[in-house]
Amino acid sequence: MTSSPKAAASERRATALSAAAFFFVLTSYYIMRPVRDQLSGAVGSSQLPLFYLGTFVAMVVLTPVFGAMVARFPRRRLLGWSYCFFIACLIAFVPAFLAQARIGARELGVVFFIWVSVFNLFVVSLFWSFMADIFDSVQARRSFPLIALGGMAGAVFGPVVTSLLVVWLGVAPLLVVSALMLALALALLLRLSTHDAAGRASRAEEAIGGSLWAGVRELWSRPFLRYMAILMLLGDGIGTLAYALVADYAKSHFVDSAARTAFYAHLDLAVNGLGALLQLTATRWLLTRWGAGWGLVLPALVNLGLLVVVMIGGQGSVAVLGASLPLVAMMLAVTRGFAYGMTKPATDALYTRVPRETRYKGKNFVETTVWRFGDLVVTSGVSVLGTAGIGVGGMAFVGVLVSAAATWVARRAGLSPDLLPESPAVVPEEPADSQAT
Template sequence: MSLVSPIRAAATREGAEPVLSALAFFFVMTAYYIIRPVRDQLIGAVGSQSLPLFYGAVFVAMLLLTPVFGTLVARFPRRRLLGWSYSFFILCLLAFVPAFLAQDRIGARELGVLFFVWGSVFNLFVVSLFWSFMADIFSSGRARRVFSLIALGGMAGAIFGPLLTRWLVRWLGVAPLLVVSALALAIALALLLWLSARHEQAKPGQRGGEAIGGSLWAGVRELWSRPFLRYMALLMLFGDGIGTLAYALVADYAKAHFVDNVARTMFYNDLDLATNTLGALLQLTLTRWLLIRRGAGWALVLPAVVNVLLLLMVALGGHGAVVISGYGVSLLAVMMATTRGFAYGMTKPAVDALYTRVPRETRYKGKNFVETAVWRFGDLVVTTGVSGLRLLGVGVTGLALAGVGVAVLATWVSRRAGWSPDLAPESPAPRAARLSP
C-alpha cells in the first residue's frame, strides 16, 4: 500500500480539507527533514559534550520568544500569524546559505550553536503552529478520523525529505539544501493560508479568523491551572528525556565512526529515513485504529510501554549490534529510530487529537509553551545530567536503566493525560465530512 492511497481515499470520505492539510504537512516536514541532517552533522562533528551548551542556548531562546509568540497570538488573526511566522523562517533559511558555504572557516562548534538554536526553534514553532491550526479547524470527533491521515502526509514528507537530501547532498553539497527547504516551506504556507481562508468563508459566524486575545503569558499560567496541560508538560519532559538520551548516545557514536560532514549527514539522514518509515507504517495500520476504536489515551500509553522494552534491550546489549538485511546496525540506532517512530507515528497524532478538546487559547498559547520552552528545558536538564553521569563513569547500561525508570513514569502520566478530567467530552466521529472548530 502506498502512502498516497489512504490520503486519496480520505478525499472521497472526508472532503478536501484533510487532504490539503496532509499535503501542507507533507511540505512542512519535507522542509524540516532537509535541514535536520544538516543540523545534526554539526552535532556529530563535536560530540555529545557540546549538547548542554546547544540546548542551554535553545532554552534561553524559547524563554525569550514565548512572550513574543503570546503577543502575536493575542493580537493578530490566524492567517496573519501563519503568514508572518512561516515567512520569517523562509527568509532565515536563505540567510544561512552563505554561512554554510563558509562552514570550515567559521567552525562546526560556532556555526552549530547558532544553527542548532535556530533549527530547534524552526521545528518547534513551525510544527507546533501547524497542529494548533489543525486543532482549531477540526472538531474532536473528526480529528480522531483524520489526524492520523494528516500526520501520514507529514510522515511522507519526512521520508521524502531524507531521500531528496541523500541525492542532492552528493551533487550540491550542504549549503544549497537550505534553498530547497525554503521552497518547500513556502508551498506549505500557501496551502495553509488557503485552508484558513476557506474555513473562515465556510464558518463566517465563528471566531477562527479573529485574534484570540487574552494575556501573552496565558500559556505559562495555564500550565499551573489546567490538569491536562500539566500532564502534557510531564509527558513532554519524560518523552524528551528518553529521546535526548538516545540522541546524546548516537552523537558520540557518530563522532567516533564518521570523519567528515557529508558522511555524518548521510548517517543521520538514513536514521531519519528509518524513523519515518516506521512512523508511516504505524499510521497506516495501528494508530488510526486506536484513535477511532479505543481513543487517544491508548495511543499515548502504548508508545511508553514500547520505550520501556527498548531501553531494557539497550541495557542488556550495550554497544552491540543487530543484523538487519545483512547489515550490522547499532542497538543505539535501533532504539533511537524506534522510539522516534512511535513518537511521530502514534504519540503525536494522539496528543494533537486531545488538544481539540481544550479552549482555543490553550490550543495555541498553552500548547506552544509546552512544546517549546518545556521541551527545551527538558533537553537542557537531560543533556547536563548525561554529561555529569558520564564524568562519574556511568556507561551505556547505567544510562539505559535510568531511562527505563523514566519510561515507566511516562506510562503512568500517559494514562492520566488521556483521561484528564478537564478535557471536554469527545464528539462522535462523523461519517460525513464536516469542518468545524
C-alpha cells in the same frame, strides 16, 4: 449520526489539503534536520548541553513574543508572517554553511541548533495548533492520522532528497530546497485558513486575544497541560538520551560533514518509514477504536521495552536488513518512529478538547520551552554520568525507571478531568453517486 454530503466532502478536502501542507512542512524540516545533526555529530555529546542551553534560553525569551503575536494577530496573518520569516532565514543561512570550516562546527552549530528549535515553535507546532482549530475532536481522530501520514511521507521524502543532493550540491544549497518546500506549505495553509473542516466560515480573521503569558499560567491551572508537560519531560528524555549517544557514535565513525549528514538522513529515513507504517496500520485504528489516550500509552510501553534491551545489550549492535546497526541507533529510530507515528497525532487529537487559547499558547509552551528544558537536563545528565564512568547500560537503566513513570502519566493525561467532552460521533455520509475528493 451522519453528516451532510457537503460537510463530508469539506472534511475530506480539508484533510487532503492539510496532509499535503504537512508533507511540504516536514519535507522542509527533514532537509534541514540532517544539516543540523551533522553539526552535533561533529562535536559529540559533550557539547550538546551548550546547544540545549542556548535553545532553552531562546524559548524562554520567545514564549511571550509568540503569546503576544497569537493574542494580537488573526490566524492567517500569523501563519503568513511566521512562515515567510523562516523562508528568508533559510536563504540567509546559505553563506554561513558555505563558510562552515572557517566559522567552526561548534559556533555555527549553536546558532543553527537554536534556530531550528525556534522553527519548531513557529512552524511545526503552529501547524498543529491550526489543525486543532479547524477540526473538532471526532474529526481529529479520523483525520489527524491521515494528516500525520502526509507529514510522514514528507519526512521520508526529505531525507531521500538530502541523501541524493548532498553528494552533488553539498550541504549549503540544501537550505534553498528547504525554503522552497516551506513556501509550498504556506500556500496550501493560506488556502485552508478561511474555513473549518466542515466547510463553515472559520475564525481566521479573529485574533485569539488573552494574555501573552497565558501559556505559562495555564500550565499551573490546567491538569491536562500539567500531565502533558510531565509526559514531555519524561518521554522526550528517552529520545534525547538516545540522540546524545548517537552523536558520540557519529563523531567516532564519520570524519566529514557530508558523511555525517548522509548518516543522519538515513537514520531519519528509518524513523519516518516506521512512522508511516504505523499511520497506515495501527494509529488510526487505535485512536478511533480506543481513543486518543491509548495513543500515548502504547509508545511509552514500547520505550520501556527498548530500554530494557539496551540496558542488557549496552554497546552491542543488531543486524537489520543485512547491516549492523548499533543498539542506541535502533533505540533512537524506534522511539522517534512511535513518537511521530502515534504519540503526535494522539496528542494533537486531545488538544482539540481544550479551549482555543490553550491550543495555541499552552500547547506551544509545553512543546517548546518545557521540551527544551528537558533536553538541557537530559544532555547535562548524560555528560555527568559519562564523566562518572557510567556506561550505556547504566544510563539505559535510569531510562527504564523514567519510561515506567511516563507510562503512568500517559494514561492519566488521556483521562484528565478538564478535557472538554467528546463531540457526538459523526460519520461522514457518502452518497451513492459521489466520488472521493
